[in-house]
Amino acid sequence: MKAFAFALLTGLIVVFSANSFVKSSVTSNSADSTVSEKESTLSDKESALVCPVSKETITGEGVKYEYLGQQFVLCCEGCAKSFNKNPAKYMSGGLKDVVCGxxxxxxxxxxxSNGVKYYFCNETCKEKFEKDPDQYLNEFKKK
Known part of the structure; x- marks a missing residue:
């Protein structure tokens, strides 16, 4: 009888321990899932496009804009006009000279030229550009 009671008690301990382990695994997986969903949401927000002019999150596709081969997505046409007036203000990195490259x-x-501002490394490049902007812009596009 003592052996039966001992076996029964051991069996119950094993069952309750296993049940506790399974519950903690399920809870752990649920917590991991919640963390993953939160991380996913953060990643989506972090990867959301931000207009370089207005600094607002762009909804929809925005206005696609190219400046000297570099692609930009702006929130509206108004920001595209602001960008054209002073591209250097909104660009990161070097300013490309369209004459010498x-x-x-x-x-x-x-x-x-045509409402868009271009930058030059020196006055000589600027003067060449001003004589025939279309020539230099077309040559630049071919590069």
Whole structure:
């Protein structure tokens, strides 16, 4: 009888321990799932496009805009106009000179063609551009 009671008690301990383990695994997996969903949500928010001009999150597809081969997505046409007036303000990285192709355009040395501002590394490049902007813009697009 003592052996039967001992076996029964041991069996119950094993069953309750296993049940506790299964519950903690399920809880752990649920918590992991919740964390993953939160991480996924954060990733979606972090990857959401932000207009470089207005700094607002872009809803929908936004306005696709290209400046010297670099693609931008802006929230509206108004921001595209602001971008055209002063691209250097909204760009990260070097300013490309469309005449010589160098990445060291100077914010102070610039010219406007068709409402879009372009930057140059020196006055000589600026003067060449001003004589025939279409020639240099077309050549730049071919590169």
């Amino acid at each position: 160098m990445d060291d355009g100077n914010k102070e040395i610039n010219a406007v």
